[in-house]
Amino acid sequence: MTGDRPISEDDLHAFLDGMLDPARRDAVERYLDTHPQAAARIATYRTQGDALRAALAPIADQPTPPEFALRPLVERRRRRFARHRQIAAAIGILCLGGMTGWFGHQALTLPSHGVHALAQEAVDNYEVYAADLRRPVELPSDQTAALAYWVSERLGAPVEPPDLRAAGYRFLGGRLVTTPNGPAAMFIYEGPAADRLAVMARPMTIDKNRAMSERAFGALQGVTWSRDGLGFSVVAPRASGRLAPVAAEVQRQTASA
Incomplete structure (x- = not known):
């Protein structure tokens, strides 16, 4: 059963760290054999980790210098803390105003909830599910009505799969996926x-x-937009051709719905 579960990003990083049980490790290895983009990314991470360990090895093998012994460090820190306690109180008052401005800046610039986040979430889920040759969907196309009811109930908004046959795409089915911003x-x-x-x-x-x-994401491209509080992102390989006309058709159908 472990091998039947779709391979996630957590599985890939656990594989890289050697933290998977044998059955899940074999499943990830089979996944990487059929997904060259993911395999290349994992190989890059492994190369970077090996280079970092090699660079730090001479330092790691050296004895700890006397000046870094724990007792003198604690004593110096205690004296420094006592000496600057009064200064810290004044700095805290000044920082209060600065922190207010900083958090305001973060609220304005944080991209983790808007369309840019949605675009990345769509690409991440595409790489996990759409690239899966065995089980890309939870409910197949012959259960479209049940699928539309299921996802609409969970999202709290009416959502149903667009008909893209005129654009040359056959509907396989769908599923609910998880994102940092909900289902x-x-x-x-x-x-x-x-x-x-x-x-x-x-x-x-x-x-x-x-x-x-x-926006392009390596070998993938995506078109993202939102309307009346519902966001959409269309993702496909860049080699498939221009994605904008297909996205425009999705937008037309979802807007009329």
Whole structure:
């Protein structure tokens, strides 16, 4: 049963760290054999880790210098703390105003909830599910009505898979996926060259109405937008051709719905 579960990003990092049980490790190795992009990324991480360990090895083998002994360090820290206690109180008052400005800046610039986050979430889930040749969907296309009811109930908004047959994509089915911003619906399609396309939708807490924006993610490309508090992202391999017309059709159907 362990091998039947889709490979996640956590599985890939646990594989890199040698933390998987044998059955899950074998499943990840099979996944990497059929997903060259993920395999190349893991190989890069491993090379970087080996280089870092090699660079630090001479230092790690040296004895600890006397000046870094724990007792003198604690004593120096205690004296320094006592000497600057009164200064710290004054600095704290000054920092209070600075922190207010900083957190205000963070609130304005934090991109973890808007359309940029949605675009990355769609790509991450595409790499896990749409690239899975055995089980990319939870409910297949012959259960479209049940799928639409399921995801609409969980998202709190009416969502159903667009019909993309005119664009050359056959609907395979869909599933609920997880994101840092709550559940999302993912619908997966297959083109004439067996290339996969995914449409992901989730409620938006910010960027509730944003125009379409297109962005490349390595070998993938995505088009993302939001309307009336619901965000959409369409993802496909860059080699599949121009994605904007397909995204425009998704936008047209979801807006009319």
